[in-house]
Structures are given as structure tokens and as C-alpha cells.
Amino acid sequence: GAVVSQHPSWVICKSGTSVKIECRSLDFQATTMFWYRQFPKQSLMLMATSNEGSKATYEQGVEKDKFLINHASLTLSTLTVTSAHPEDSSFYICSASPHPGTDTQYFGPGTRLTVL
Amino acid sequence: GENVEQHPSTLSVQEGDSAVIKCTYSDSASNYFPWYKQELGKRPQLIIDIRSNVGEKKDQRIAVTLNKTAKHFSLHITETQPEDSAVYFCAASKSGSGYSTLTFGKGTMLLVSP
Numbered sequence: 001g002a003v004v005s006q007h008p009s010w011v012i013c014k015s016g017t018s019v020k021i022e023c024r025s026l027d028f029q030a031t032t033m034f035w036y037r038q039f040p041k042q043s044l045m046l047m048a049t050s051n052e053g054s055k056a057t058y059e060q061g062v063e064k065d066k067f068l069i070n071h072a073s074l075t076l077s078t079l080t081v082t083s084a085h086p087e088d089s090s091f092y093i094c095s096a097s098p099h100p101g102t103d104t105q106y107f108g109p110g111t112r113l114t115v116l
Numbered sequence: 117g118e119n120v121e122q123h124p125s126t127l128s129v130q131e132g133d134s135a136v137i138k139c140t141y142s143d144s145a146s147n148y149f150p151w152y153k154q155e156l157g158k159r160p161q162l163i164i165d166i167r168s169n170v171g172e173k174k175d176q177r178i179a180v181t182l183n184k185t186a187k188h189f190s191l192h193i194t195e196t197q198p199e200d201s202a203v204y205f206c207a208a209s210k211s212g213s214g215y216s217t218l219t220f221g222k223g224t225m226l227l228v229s230p
Binding site: 031032034042043044045046049051091093097102103105106107108109110112 | 148150152157158159160161164165205207209215216217218219220221223224
């Protein structure tokens with residue numbers, strides 16, 4: 001149980017284009033999902049908290065107009081990187097908690113974004 | 117906000133030895149402390165966690181200890197094996213109503229040599 005998937009697993013795009021990443025909870029409903037970014041040899045940095053049916057909560061320093069988050073259902077959250085630039089190249093990982101109000105998070109497999 | 121420090125950044129041991137990774141946290145209200153193992157290019161996997169009402173928890177070769185007074189918690193791996201080689205992250209969160217966010221340490225690269 002508690003399986004989280006992401007799609008795509010990797011993507012290469014040109015500078016200036018937008019990329020959408022999907023995060024799905026496969027065997028549970030998640031009212032809250034989390035989006036992290038991880039640069040090579042670094043830790044996971046929380047970007048935003050995605051809440052089903054409401055606006056996402058962004059961490060300080062994360063541009064909400066650049067990283068659009070939509071949590072349209074209890075099993076799907078999407079992250080759209082708009083007008084991507086090479087410095088946005090990173091490993092993007094989502095996570096979710098299977099039980100509302102609990103703190104155990106299970107992670108998706110991640111999406112490797114490369115912006116040329 | 118919460119700040120989590122993790123040491124060492126790298127740790128090399130011989131197969132069969134024990135490995136210890138230590139973390140400190142700053143927010144005394146934090147009450148949940150998970151440890152994740154991440155292999156290169158893969159997702160972090162939860163290996164063990166501990167809550168503030170417990171001082172120690174063990175699962176086969178892995179154990180975690182928590183000292184709330186000192187705001188320290190540690191991961192202990194005994195009888196290490198080459199497949200234990202990975203990056204290990206500690207984290208802390210403060211659970212309450214609604215959701216809680218994790219603050220991660222910078223990670224420890226563990227290398228177990230045969």
C-alpha cells in the first residue's frame with residue numbers, strides 16, 4: 001500500500017517552454033501532496049504543499065507564477081514549470097500522506113527535468 | 117522555522133561494521149522524526165521513524181534513538197552490507213491538525229565496502 005507514481009520519469013525541453021509533471025496516489029486518497037526539488041548531491045527542498053480543492057502553499061523563495069500547482073482530485077496533483085530555463089533543471093519529487101492529519105510521507109519516483 | 121543538521125556528510129565502513137548517523141533539530145515542538153534511504157536517481161524510501169513519545173525503536177538491523185532534551189536523534193545500522201550503501205536523510209516535522217511538512221537534513225552518503 002501507499003504507492004505514489006509520477007509521470008514522466010524524465011523530460012528534456014527547450015528553454016522557454018512549459019513542462020507538466022503529474023503525481024498520483026495509486027491506492028489511497030491524498031488531500032495533501034507535497035512537491036520537492038532536489039539538485040545533484042543535495043537534500044530535498046520543499047517547494048510547495050498542494051491541497052485538494054484549494055490553492056497551494058508555497059515555500060519562501062518559490063515563485064508561484066513559475067511553478068503552477070493544481071490538485072484537481074484526491075489522487076492527482078500536477079506541477080507545471082512555466083517558461084523553463086536551464087537553472088530549473090533538477091529532480092522533482094512529490095510525496096503524499098495516506099492518512100489525513102498524519103505525517104508519514106511516501107514519495108513518488110521523481111521526474112528528472114533537463115532544460116536545454 | 118525548523119532547522120535540521122546532519123552529520124557526517126560521508127561515512128565509509130567495512131562490511132559487518134556498524135554505522136551511526138546523527139541529526140539535531142532546532143524546534144522543540146517537532147515530534148516526528150523519519151529516516152529515508154535514497155539510492156542514486158531513485159525515490160527516498162522510508163526505513164524507520166520515531167515519534168517524540170518514544171526514546172528508541174528497532175527494526176532488525178536498523179535502530180533509531182531520540183533524545184528530546186538535547187534535540188538529537190540518531191540512526192544506527194548494525195552488520196552493514198554493501199547494499200546498505202546509499203544516501204540517508206533524516207527529517208523532522210511537527211504534526212498537529214491538518215498536514216505537517218518535513219524538514220530534511222543535508223544527507224549522509226554511506227559507503228559499505230566488501
